[in-house]
Amino acid sequence: MGFVGRWSGGFWGLARGGGNRYNGGMAEIAAPVAPLVTEKKEKTDPKEMRDRGYVVICWNDPVNLMDYVTHVFQMVFGWPRAKARRHMLQVHETGKSLLARETFEKAEHYVHQLQGYGLTATLEREA
Amino acid sequence: MKVMRSPKAERAGHPYVFHLSRREREVLLATLKLYPQLDIRHHQLSRDPKARGAADQQWLEEAMAQEQEEHRKRLGEFFNNGRRFFKGEEGDLVLTLTGEQMEWLLRVLNEIRVGSWVRLGRPELEEARRLRLAAAQARLFTAMELSGYFEAALLEAFS
Numbered sequence: 001m002g003f004v005g006r007w008s009g010g011f012w013g014l015a016r017g018g019g020n021r022y023n024g025g026m027a028e029i030a031a032p033v034a035p036l037v038t039e040k041k042e043k044t045d046p047k048e049m050r051d052r053g054y055v056v057i058c059w060n061d062p063v064n065l066m067d068y069v070t071h072v073f074q075m076v077f078g079w080p081r082a083k084a085r086r087h088m089l090q091v092h093e094t095g096k097s098l099l100a101r102e103t104f105e106k107a108e109h110y111v112h113q114l115q116g117y118g119l120t121a122t123l124e125r126e127a
Numbered sequence: 128m129k130v131m132r133s134p135k136a137e138r139a140g141h142p143y144v145f146h147l148s149r150r151e152r153e154v155l156l157a158t159l160k161l162y163p164q165l166d167i168r169h170h171q172l173s174r175d176p177k178a179r180g181a182a183d184q185q186w187l188e189e190a191m192a193q194e195q196e197e198h199r200k201r202l203g204e205f206f207n208n209g210r211r212f213f214k215g216e217e218g219d220l221v222l223t224l225t226g227e228q229m230e231w232l233l234r235v236l237n238e239i240r241v242g243s244w245v246r247l248g249r250p251e252l253e254e255a256r257r258l259r260l261a262a263a264q265a266r267l268f269t270a271m272e273l274s275g276y277f278e279a280a281l282l283e284a285f286s
Binding site for chain 1: 165170171172173174175177178179183186187190191194230233234237238240241244249250251252271275278279282285286
């Protein structure tokens with residue numbers, strides 16, 4: 001994802017005295033995709049586990065800013081910053097990250113949320 | 128555009144305060160006027176056709192269209208009530224936002240950034256910077272860069 005480091009200078013003289021951290025950076029080309037692995041196992045009832053046949057995946061792109069993606073993961077999933085950043089880096093470095101394993105309805109809800117923020121996210125049926 | 132701390136504004140429920148020049152305000156408003164940039168059909172529920180039904184895909188597109196309409200209405204209010212958001216007399220201006228307004232502005236700016244990039248043909252950004260762009264492409268590229276600049280300023284306030 002986009003993925004940006006630091007702002008490297010003013011844009012058309014807009015920034016006064018330094019400016020912010022945007023440098024319009026870009027992502028590297030996605031490396032071969034890592035296997036899908038969940039973050040941690042949660043306690044759920046067996047029926048719900050059976051229904052959780054869908055995964056929510058965020059895909060790499062060169063346009064979304066790194067800090068923005070981290071922020072969105074925090075907002076959508078309620079994750080602490082460190083976990084959100086870990087997933088953002090996984091997208092950046094491997095091309096994608098599995099964000100959730102859910103029922104179709106919940107996965108659809110997350111995809112809607114993430115796409116509403118402009119991220120490239122989809123739901124996929126788990127193999 | 129730089130974030131600044133303002134205990135007074137925080138107490139008043141506007142925890143996010145930014146200093147910006149008049150020129151920055153003009154450019155911010157000109158950038159926001161480009162909303163929306165993304166075609167609703169850009170939104171795909173799944174990459175696997177088997178994982179999505181036509182009705183589910185249609186639901187997503189309708190939901191995104193509704194969101195886009197809400198953002199558009201809200202932008203109209205933002206343009207019409209500029210004085211509520213931008214305060215200042217001579218020289219620099221102060222933009223004060225609630226957390227919810229920050230979220231909204233970030234989403235709108237990011238839509239302009241991503242939408243401009245999609246319209247440019249989804250280039251790798253470094254490659255696009257080296258190209259000689261036609262006027263229409265240059266406008267899209269500028270919109271993408273400017274929205275990124277303002278997004279970064281807003282994100283700095285969260286960190």
